[in-house]
Amino acid sequence: MNVQVIMREGQPEYAVLPWLEYQALLQAAGNRREAVPQVKNETRPALASLSELSALRQSRAISLEDLARSAGISPHYLAMIEKGERVAEGPIARALAQSLGVAGWEDGQ
Template identity: 55%
Template sequence: MNVQIIERDGEPEYAVVPWADYQALLQAAGKSAVAVPNQPDAEAAQPLNQLSALREAKGLSRDELARAVGISPHYLGMIESGERQPDAAILRALAWVLGISGWQA
């Protein structure tokens, strides 16, 4: 079994195992297998190509939205142009600020 240990202040805090090993551990413990956690679907990601239009509809400049989300205006521009795919935390922050649902990846 391949286990990665993540430490904080020199003390083990988390153990990370490959998914198949995790499922085997659950099975050995007599527990049911766990389904794959929620993954963003194509429908949830679709409005991302409309990000600049959503931002403009809210009357926000690129600088204002970036500041509210906690990212740089340059990075927001790369997201709007499709050059970068934001992580789940940024998607949630964008959805929150823009008042939309579906980006809860």
């Protein structure tokens, strides 16, 4: 099974796995209906691009270390994302958006 664990403050918070594996787990647990992800209406302002991450973080007076910790990644990795040396995708992009209170970034915009 291919599972990614997202940590927050040193503790596991989320487990992310491929959709088909998730469906197989549901079936094994006796749930015969296919689960459909619920989409919430976002009322938070959208951010145009992940390239604006550093400016947004600084405008909210959040330290690089605090944002990295809340997103479950290392400060070094967050610095690489802010510099454009790495691309935040999927769970990391969602964790950053949630921590900053912005909508989007689900597709690594």
